[in-house]
Amino acid sequence: MNFVKRAGMSLGARKPRTAALLAIFVVLCTLLLGGFLLQSAAARQEADAQRTVGVDVTVRKKGLTPALADRIGAADPVHRYSPEVPVRAEARGFTPLVADVPAPEGDGAGQREQGPLAVTGVRDLGMLLPFSYGSTKTTEGRGITPEDAGRNVAVIEQRLAAGNHLGVGDTVHARSADGRREVALKIVGIFQDPRRDQPGWAPPHELPGNTLYVPVRTAQTLGTGPAKVTEAVYKVGSPDRAGQLHAAAERILGGGGFDFRVNDKAYRDQVRPVQRVGAFAGLIVWVITLAGALVLGLIVTLQIRERRAELGVLLSLGEKKWKLIGQHAVEVAAVALPAVALAALAGSLAGQHAGDALLGRQGDEPVTAAGAPDTVTAPPAVRVEPAAVGKVAGIGLGISLVSTVVPGLGILRLHPRSLLTDSE
Structure with a gap:
């Protein structure tokens, strides 16, 4: 059988x-x-x-330019990145916030010459650590994205928006501190900064409400000299990939040393x-x-x-x-x-x-x-x-x-x- x-x-x-x-x-x-x-x-x-979470890497170096930051951002381990380019600007057609306390003798005029608005050029607003960790939030509209690279748009603080009755879709004008260039900025978002105003006098650009975020190219237009990147934040997938990014940054930035900080707490937690x-x-x-x-x-x-x-x-x-x-x-x-x-x-x-x-x-x-x-x-x-x-x-x-x-x-x-x- x-x-x-x-x-x-x-x-x-x-x-x-x-x-x-x-x-x-x-x-x-x-x-x-x-x-x-x-x-x-x-x-x-x-x-x-x-x-989505990844590892945040912050790169700082004296003389870091937007072009160098972009070259590092093009490295293979990088998912997202954003340099920060701070400039000062004048307000046209709206009124910046001022401290409740009068300025000391001889201080106010010098600050006005430098510009009362603290404008920061970014590529991706969500990459800034206060935004990525949730301490600073976009309450209306949206943030700056890489697609805004060729546009004159802005995200403003809600105290400045409330003081001038501004909302998403409105247009404001900013002028470079030397008065040579003026840019019309369309408001695409409003954010809330948790920092409170100082109890004493502070120059206008140090007030959290006078902060604006714009694309990097717009910040370069409003600047009065060569654009300088204070820091650039890069997102990579894992701590191992951060080591690859360090090697790429070292190759691009050359000698002289640079500050390279890895924040992998969110990665470890999730x-x-x-x-x-x-x-x-x-x-x-x-x-x-x-x-x-x-x-x-x-x-x-x-x-x-x-x-x-x-x-x-x-x-x-x-x-x-x-x-x-x-x-x-x-x-x-x-x-x-x-x-x-x-x-x-x-x-x-x-x-x-x-x-x-x-x-x-x-x-x-x-x-x-x-x-x-x-x-x-x-x-x-x-x-x-x-x-x-x-x-x-x-x-x-x-x-x-x-x-x-x-x-x-x-x-x-x-x-x-x-x-x-x-x-x-």
């Missing part, structure tokens, strides 16, 4: 044992599938966090826990694979010992030993395949809940992007993909093969007479 057909008849004749073996395989495959799903979900969440979950999921897969092979191997060994009489009869009838081993392998494999299907069904029903529990709501921390209001990252998606099911099926069949072949090797050393004699 064909050993495959005989395996099917054996499974039907031993329904309780078949059901128990199926239950074991379902649990085994479900845990394996859960490990693979957690691994893939953790990898996706880590990649998303590297793009990415490292996800990496630990991924590593834990990988450990689960290995432990379940080894434990499953061991448990099933013991079960098959016990079944072989209980079926010694059956094996002796088949061998005495001339059945080949490898076919007896093949019969046991087919029996276990025939149970493993439906167990994979049941595990896939269980994963599709409960996978998302398990992912939320282990990966947590780590994406629920607010992330500020491009100077826009805070947004909440979506929870990690746990999807049952064909590749994961294929891995589970492969491992399940591998376990069934190992757990039957290894115990079945003992059959090769036995003879029909010894089997029948021992089983009596």
